[in-house]
Amino acid sequence: MADTPASTSSGDFPPFRQRHLISIADLKQHEIIDLLDRAERMVPVSRQERKSLPTLSGKTQINLFFEPSTRTQSSFEIAGKRLGALVVNMSVKTSSVSKGETLVDTAATLNAMRPDVLVVRHGAAGAVELLSQKVGCSVINAGDGAHEHPTQALLDALTIRRHKGRISGLTVAICGDIANSRVARSNLLLLGALHVRTRVIAPRNLLPPGIEHLATEVFTDMEEGLKGVDVVMMLRLQHERASGKMIPSVREYYRFYGLDAEKLAFANPDAIVMHPGPMNRGVEIDPAIADGSRSVITDQVEMGVAVRMAVLDALLSGDQA
Amino acid sequence: MTKPLLIENARIVDPASGTDQRGTVLIENGRIADLALDGPVGVPDGAEVINANGLVLAPGLIDMRVFTGEPGWEYRETLASAGEAAAAGGVTSFVMMPDTMPAVDDGAVVDFLVRRAKATSKVNVLPAAGITKGLAGKDLTEFGLMREAGAVCLSDGRNSIQSTALLRTAMSYAANFDMTIVHHTVDTSLAGEGVMNDGLFATVLGLKGIAREAETIPLSRDLQLAALTGVRYHAAQISTQRSVELIREAKRWVVRDKLASETDPGTRITAGISINNLCLNENDIGRYRTYFKLGTPLRSEDDRRAVIEGLRLGVIDTIHSDHDPQDSEVKRQPFAEASTGAIGLETLLAAALRLVHSDEVPLLTVLKAMTSRPAEILGLEAGRIAKGAPADLILVDLDYPWQVSENELRSRSRNTSFENARLAGKVMRTIVGGETVFLHKD
Numbered sequence: 212m213a214d215t216p217a218s219t220s221s222g223d224f225p226p227f228r229q230r231h232l233i234s235i236a237d238l239k240q241h242e243i244i245d246l247l248d249r250a251e252r253m254v255p256v257s258r259q260e261r262k263s264l265p266t267l268s269g270k271t272q273i274n275l276f277f278e279p280s281t282r283t284q285s286s287f288e289i290a291g292k293r294l295g296a297l298v299v300n301m302s303v304k305t306s307s308v309s310k311g312e313t314l315v316d317t318a319a320t321l322n323a324m325r326p327d328v329l330v331v332r333h334g335a336a337g338a339v340e341l342l343s344q345k346v347g348c349s350v351i352n353a354g355d356g357a358h359e360h361p362t363q364a365l366l367d368a369l370t371i372r373r374h375k376g377r378i379s380g381l382t383v384a385i386c387g388d389i390a391n392s393r394v395a396r397s398n399l400l401l402l403g404a405l406h407v408r409t410r411v412i413a414p415r416n417l418l419p420p421g422i423e424h425l426a427t428e429v430f431t432d433m434e435e436g437l438k439g440v441d442v443v444m445m446l447r448l449q450h451e452r453a454s455g456k457m458i459p460s461v462r463e464y465y466r467f468y469g470l471d472a473e474k475l476a477f478a479n480p481d482a483i484v485m486h487p488g489p490m491n492r493g494v495e496i497d498p499a500i501a502d503g504s505r506s507v508i509t510d511q512v513e514m515g516v517a518v519r520m521a522v523l524d525a526l527l528s529g530d531q532a
Numbered sequence: 533m534t535k536p537l538l539i540e541n542a543r544i545v546d547p548a549s550g551t552d553q554r555g556t557v558l559i560e561n562g563r564i565a566d567l568a569l570d571g572p573v574g575v576p577d578g579a580e581v582i583n584a585n586g587l588v589l590a591p592g593l594i595d596m597r598v599f600t601g602e603p604g605w606e607y608r609e610t611l612a613s614a615g616e617a618a619a620a621g622g623v624t625s626f627v628m629m630p631d632t633m634p635a636v637d638d639g640a641v642v643d644f645l646v647r648r649a650k651a652t653s654k655v656n657v658l659p660a661a662g663i664t665k666g667l668a669g670k671d672l673t674e675f676g677l678m679r680e681a682g683a684v685c686l687s688d689g690r691n692s693i694q695s696t697a698l699l700r701t702a703m704s705y706a707a708n709f710d711m712t713i714v715h716h717t718v719d720t721s722l723a724g725e726g727v728m729n730d731g732l733f734a735t736v737l738g739l740k741g742i743a744r745e746a747e748t749i750p751l752s753r754d755l756q757l758a759a760l761t762g763v764r765y766h767a768a769q770i771s772t773q774r775s776v777e778l779i780r781e782a783k784r785w786v787v788r789d790k791l792a793s794e795t796d797p798g799t800r801i802t803a804g805i806s807i808n809n810l811c812l813n814e815n816d817i818g819r820y821r822t823y824f825k826l827g828t829p830l831r832s833e834d835d836r837r838a839v840i841e842g843l844r845l846g847v848i849d850t851i852h853s854d855h856d857p858q859d860s861e862v863k864r865q866p867f868a869e870a871s872t873g874a875i876g877l878e879t880l881l882a883a884a885l886r887l888v889h890s891d892e893v894p895l896l897t898v899l900k901a902m903t904s905r906p907a908e909i910l911g912l913e914a915g916r917i918a919k920g921a922p923a924d925l926i927l928v929d930l931d932y933p934w935q936v937s938e939n940e941l942r943s944r945s946r947n948t949s950f951e952n953a954r955l956a957g958k959v960m961r962t963i964v965g966g967e968t969v970f971l972h973k974d
Binding site: 340359 | 730731732733734735736737738739740741819820861864865866867868869
C-alpha cells in the first residue's frame with residue numbers, strides 16, 4: 212500500500228453526518244467504510260517526520276476518563292495533538308466525581324468550558340450516551356462498561372483490511388470473555404455490518420445470553436472454532452476478578468482457551484492474531500504467539516492513532532453548525 | 533355533616549357482585565346508603581344530585597403497592613402529594629410500603645403514619661408493616677403491636693428475605709395473628725449486579741441481566757413454606773411465565789386442602805402484578821431509559837403475554853401501580869447506577885384499561901384486581917358497591933383520550949414509565965368516604 216504523505220484530510224470526503232460516535236450500531240455500512248478510508252489517509256501522517264495536520268487547529272478536545280486507561284487515552288491525545296487540537300486530559304481522580312458530583316453535573320460543567328469534542332470512557336454502559344445528551348459538543352465513546360468501544364472495532368477493521376486486503380468474506384474468531392467485553396460487542400456489530408462471518412469462542416459462562424443472534428456461529432471448543440478462520444481476536448480476561456468466580460483457575464483457562472501454537476494451527480495458515488491489549492501473557496495468550504510473526508498487535512496500536520485522528524477529523528470538520 | 537349525594541344514571545360496575553348495569557347510588561354519612569339497579573331510590577331532602585350521564589361508577593381502586601417518601605424523603609413524595617396523585621388516578625386506598633426512613637418496623641411509626649395520613653392525605657393510607665427490623669432480613673418486628681396500631685399486612689417492601697429459616701418463623705408467627713405476608717421474591721445472590729431482564733437485549737446494551745430464576749426460585753420456596761405454615765401469603769409482584777405456573781399450582785394445593793374452592797379462591801395464596809409488567813416489556817428500556825429500570829424488571833413480550841393470561845384466568849389476583857417516586861438526581865444516572873422505580877398512581881387505571889380496550893381482559897376482571905380482590909386479601913370493607921359499604925367510589929369515562937405528560941402529574945417526582953403514552957380512560961370524579969376529593973376539569 213502506497214503511503215504517500217497526505218496534504219489534506221477531510222477535503223476529499225463528503226461531510227460526515229454523525230455528530231457523536233457512541234455506538235457502532237448507529238453507523239451505516241457506508242459510514243464505517245468512510246471512516247476506514249479516512250483513517251487509511253491518516254496512517255502516513257504519523258509516519259512523516261512532521262507528524263501534524265492543521266485541521267483541528269483552534270479546537271478543544273477533552274479526554275474525560277472515569278476509568279484509567281493508559282493506551283486509549285494516549286492514543287486519543289496523540290491523535291488530537293497531531294491534528295492541532297488543544298487536548299486536555301481529565302481523569303477521575305482529579306475530577307469532582309469522587310466528591311459526589313453526578314455525571315450530568317460534570318457534563319454541564321465541562322460543557323460550559325465550550326469544548327469541541329469530549330472523549331469519554333466510563334465504567335457504566337450507557338454513561339457516554341447519557342453525557343452526550345447533556346452537552347453541546349461532539350462526544351466520542353472511548354468505552355462504556357460492557358457496551359461498546361467503537362474506535363477499537365474501527366482500528367481492528369483497519370488492521371484486518373491492511374493485512375488481508377479486504378474485510379468482507381473473511382471469517383473472524385473472537386475468543387475469551389465475550390460476556391464482559393465491549394470490544395467483542397463493537398466488533399461483532401462492525402464485522403456483521405461488513406458481511407464478515409463471525410465466530411465467538413468461550414466457555415459457556417463467559418458467553419452472554421442471546422449471543423447467537425450477534426455472532427454467526429458460537430463455539431465452546433477452541434480448536435473447533437478456530438478451524439479455517441482468517442483472523443483470531445483474543446480478548447483480555449480480567450483474571451484477578453474472574454479467578455474462582457467465573458473460571459476455576461488461570462491454568463485451566465489457559466489449557467482450554469489460551470491461544471498457543473497448537474490451537475492456532477487449526478486456523479488458516481495465514482491467519483493473523485490480534486489483541487486489544489493490555490495482554491495477559493500466559494493467561495489468554497502464549498507469549499510466543501503474542502510476539503510472534505502472525506501477531507499484528509503493535510499494528511493495531513498504530514492503527515488506533517490513525518482511526519482516532521480520522522474520527523476526530525470526521526466529527527469536527529463536517530458542517531455541524 | 534355533608535349533605536347526601538345521589539349519583540343517578542350511572543353504569544354501575546361492581547366486580548364483587550358481578551354487576552354491570554345502569555343504576556343509582558345514594559351516599560349518606562360516608563357510606564353507600566342505597567343502591568338501585570332498576571327502580572328509583574328515595575331521595576332525601578337537600579341531597580346533591582349528580583347525573584353520571586352513563587359514566588362508569590366503580591368502587592375506588594385499592595392499590596396494593598405504593599412507596600412514598602414520608603417520612604425521610606419528603607422531597608420525593610409526601611402522604612399529601614401521593615394522596616393528590618391517588619385521588620386523580622381513582623385510587624381511594626393504597627397500601628404504603630414500609631420503605632421509609634425510619635422504616636415502618638415499629639408500632640409507633642405505624643401510629644404516626646395513620647395519624648399523619650388522616651391529617652394530610654385525601655385518600656386512605658393503609659400501612660404495611662415491616663417483617664424484619666429495618667427491613668434488613670435479620671430480626672422479626674412486633675407483628676401484633678403493629679397490627680393493633682393499624683398495619684394491614686406485613687411486608688419488607690423492596691427487600692426480599694433471604695433466610696429460609698427466618699421466613700418460616702415469620703410466616704408461622706404471622707399466621708398466629710392471621711396477618712398476610714406480602715413478599716417480593718428476589719434471590720439476591722442470583723440477581724447479583726443485574727439491572728434488567730437477562731437476555732439478548734441486556735447483552736446488546738452491555739448490561740448485567742437478572743435471570744427469571746432469581747424470582748421463581750424464592751417464589752417456589754415461599755409457596756412451600758406458606759403451605760407448611762398455613763399463613764396467608766401474597767406474592768407481591770411477579771413477572772414471569774414460570775411464576776404464573778407456580779402460583780397456579782400452589783392455588784391447587786389450597787383447593788385440595790379444602791381451604792378454598794373452585795368458585796371461591798379464598799385468600800390463602802394470592803399474587804399481585806405491577807401495571808408496568810402488564811403493559812411494558814424490556815424493549816421499552818430503549819437506549820438506557822432509566823424510568824424503565826424497575827424493582828421487578830420488565831421481562832420479555834412472552835412473559836408479558838403470560839402474565840396477562842394469568843390475570844385473565846384469575847391466577848394473578850391484584851394489579852397495583854408499584855408507585856415509586858424517585859428524583860432526577862438518582863434517575864439521571866447511567867442505567868446501572870440509577871435508582872429503580874417509576875411512579876404510577878395517576879396512570880394505573882388508564883394503563884390497565886389498555887387491556888380492556890384491546891379485548892385481552894374483560895372490564896370486570898381488570899377492575900376486580902384493583903377493587904374487590906385487594907379488599908378481600910386485606911380484609912377491608914371497601915372495594916365494592918353495596919349497601920353499607922364505605923362510599924369510596926369513582927366515576928370513569930372509559931374512553932376519554934389523554935396523553936401522559938410528566939409535568940402535569942401530581943406526584944412530587946416525575947419518573948413516570950408512561951411519559952407521552954396515549955391512554956384512553958380517565959377518572960372524572962373520585963369520592964372517598966362520601967367526599968369528592970377529585971373532580972376532573974377539562
